[in-house]
Every structure is written in C-alpha cells, then in structure tokens.
Amino acid sequence: MPDQAQKTRPTGSGPSGGGEGPGSPKVDKPNTEELLKRMRKVDPDQAKRYRQRTGQ
C-alpha cells in the first residue's frame, strides 16, 4: 500500500503553460433522429407518477 502519493515530475507543462497537453475533444455530433423518435413515445406524464421520498 502506498503511504504517500507516488510523485513523478512532469514531462511537460499543462495546457495553460503552453507546452504539451490535451487539446479540445473531437466534436462528433450524434445522430439523434432515432432517439428523438423514441422520445416521442415517452409518457408525457411519467414524472408525475415518480413520487419519491427524500433520502440522504
């Protein structure tokens, strides 16, 4: 079990430092036509039946 965080010095700086780092994620718009059709079949009042007790 490690007692302390295993520290390894960075090989590059973070994005705000201008060095190597992640770029923005690829934008890949989902095809939602089928999903929108499925959504039309959802009972518009189902949230009214969703009566929950408060939990933690």
Place this chain on the structure above:
Amino acid sequence: MNRIAGLETEYGCLTNTPAGSFIAVERVRDWIFGREEFGLIDVHHRDWDEPPGNGGFLFNGGRVYIDMGHLEYCTPECYSLLDILKYDRAGDALAVHALKSLGLAGEVSFIRNNIDHYTGATFGCHENYLVRRSAPLTETNVLSLLTFLTLRLLYTGAGRVGTTLAAEWRGEISRPGSDGVFQMSQRADYINNDLYEWVQFNRSIINTRDEPLGDPRKFRRLHLLHGDTSVLPATVLLKVGTTSLMLDLLEINHLPKVVLADAVKTFRAMSHQPDGPWLVRLADGRCTDAVELLQRFFDAAWAEFHGRDTETDVLLDVWGSTLKALSSEPQALIGKVDWITKRWLLKRFMEQEKIDWDDPWLKAQDLEFHHIDPTRSLGWAMSQPPPAWDLSEKTIEASVLEPPSNSRAHARSQIMHLLREHAPPYSIDWEIIGVEGINPLNLLNPFDPSPPELKTWFAEFSAALKGNSAMTRPSRKESGK
C-alpha cells in the same frame, strides 16, 4: 488512483402507481438475496433503521439495502477508476436483472437521478474517498478543497429541468419552484452549508462525518453528498478521478490556495447559469472565471502527477480537454458531460415538438435520461466515452459477481462464499467479520486483498467447523438449492 474510493447510489423507483415503489423495492431486494447467488442478507442489526433482512453485502464486495424507501447500492472498495465505473454499472445491471427475472420490467423502472420534480424530494449519490490521516487539513487547504468541490459542478452536473425552492434551514421542507428553466445540477438547490455533519438536513458540500471504515489511526473518509448521480462514463470518472487527484495534492500539501467568498452561494448560482458567465467571487474580493480557477487545480495536478501511470495520464488528458471545451466549445462535450448532453438533447426535442422548458414532457424525458436499463436510457444512447473508459457489457456483467482483485473487497468476498456454504451465525461489515465461536476478523486496511490475519482466521474457522457440527448446515447441493 492513489486511494480507495466508492460510490453509494440511491435509486428512484418509477411504477405505474405511486405506492407501487415500496413493494417493488422490497421484491427486488428479496430477489437479490433470496437465492444467495449475489450476496448474503444481514442477520443482525446494523443500526436502528437497518434491522436484519434490510439488506446485505454482495459477493462483488458491494452492498444493497433499503434506505429511507430507496433501493441503495454501494460499490465495493475500488482502487482504480475503471473499477469505479465497472462496479457502479454493476449495481444498475443487478437491478435490471432483478426486474426482468421478477417479470416487473414493464411496470417498474429504476432511475439513477436525485430529484422528484413534483415534490421537492431529493436523494443522493454519495462519494467516498479514503484520505490518509497525515493529510494536512489546515483551514486554507480545506477551503481550497471546498472551492474545487464547488467549481467541479461545471463538468460533473447531471442537469435538470426546473428548480426546487431550497431549504433555508434544518428541517424546512423544500418545495418545487420555477419550471421554465434548465439548471446544471440536480443537488445544488438542496445544499445549504459548506461543512456539516448531517446527511439529510442542512446538507453541505463537505460532509464532515469522519467514519474511516478502516484503521482510524491511518485513514479518514471524505464523504461527499453534494454531487449528482452521474450517467455518462466520462462524467462518472471525471467526478471521481479529479476529486481523487485533488486529494493527492492535499496529501502532499500542494493544493492551490484558492478560496471562494461564499462556496454555497457560488454553487447554487452557477447551477442556474448554464450559459454562463461563470464568474465567481473570491475571498479576497476579486471576481474571476471559474474555468480559469479549475485550470489552476488542473495545472497543479499535471505538474505533480503527469507521467505517474497510464490511468492518471488518461484522466489528465480528458480533464484538460474538458476544461478547454468548457471555455470555447461546450458542444464538444456532448456524450461526455451529463448536463451539456441532456440540455442539447432536450433542446432538439423542444424544437421538434415546439414546446418550452415548462412543458411536463421535458420532466418525463429528464427521467428517461437517467433510466438504468441501457436499452432505455437516453443518456446511454448519447454516450461517447473516451476509448480508455469504454467498458463492454461482458465486463460489467462479470462485475456483478466478482469483487475487485486488489482491495479488501476481495477478502470479504472470499469469506462470504465460505459463510454461504456453512452458514454459522455471522455478522458482516466493511471492516470486520464476526462468526459465532471464533475471534472476529478485522479488515482494517482497505488496500489489502489478502491480509495476513486471513490465514489464521480460516484455520480457526475450519477447526470450529470440525468441533461444532451446529455451525454447518447442509451444503447448497444437499439442500437442493
């Protein structure tokens, strides 16, 4: 991940009749434990509201029980991010199995969300993180952690339709508020305090209950209840992974010193501003951009931990790209961040149906986003996880039965299999197992899958079995189970 972590999920239950959920929840609980295939039911009182039969531990190391009318599932002690995801999904899979086997799938649904849109009720997804007792909990460190836990809302919120008029003091009943809005967090309306010990009233961003469920000289447990129940894998792992990284920084006293003027006010206000601007006031009076502050936490984590291991590098990569997208191109986070995905999908639906945010149909769709059945969940249908976080159905199914191999859950599961075969009077808890007639086994190190005391305990158990036939019941084969 440099620590043990776990999630507790209180499921909502949707039935054809409002009263049906109480019966359904009990039937599901009884199905899970009835054949002792998935776990062992508690045969002792755990607390005043947890009598024998209320729930039990699972062979996968987790727990299922009924808490305030909700079916609740706890993951086992997880020592990797992927295990968090696997075992979180295992809870959903188990409940779906139960409903299908009981023939209830057509009339009962479990929903992994946190609100009832019509009554103001809320229920949680609690996060648990082991923290080393040596962590320097100075005032500045705690307030800086509070800042991070507040601002992470930008990429961890599950989103919701409508608002709830928040409780202003302990015991006040919340009431539904305005319908005509979309906000980023399900829980923000219910968070009243920055630091407090209770879990039902006066909910806080940091719950101060210090119950380590391990050696109290070495460990504490950070217990969080302000976060939403996440749906998309990327949101689950960003939530747990980045919080764990902040605790890594805290433990080495390198957490950036960033203190908000009013964390609770900031948390609530940001939730109501999905289009920004996410300007927040600091304790020194300056106003600054929340994403820039998060970037400071990110930079500190990158500087300390990039290159530590593959899991950390993937997490840093996803986190960094998420922060960039939040500033410049939030739509790049569709399929990755819950609230952005939900809002985008609901807007498409509103355009198609020519309805506004106050239409009840959107509340229905909001629930559908959180459905636990992957064939129904709108969230699952939109999911585009980073490749490293894309789990197969087979992996999730295996996690319903098998514990993690690298944490205390493994030891507990081994013992539970033994108890299933021999059924002596037992009591099982996270850090201790008791069997009548022999010494209790303490499992005080959550990191250890094979504690040294286990061998001695097995020998004692075996000797007791030989000396006391009353400890042995007919095997499952002999009894025809």
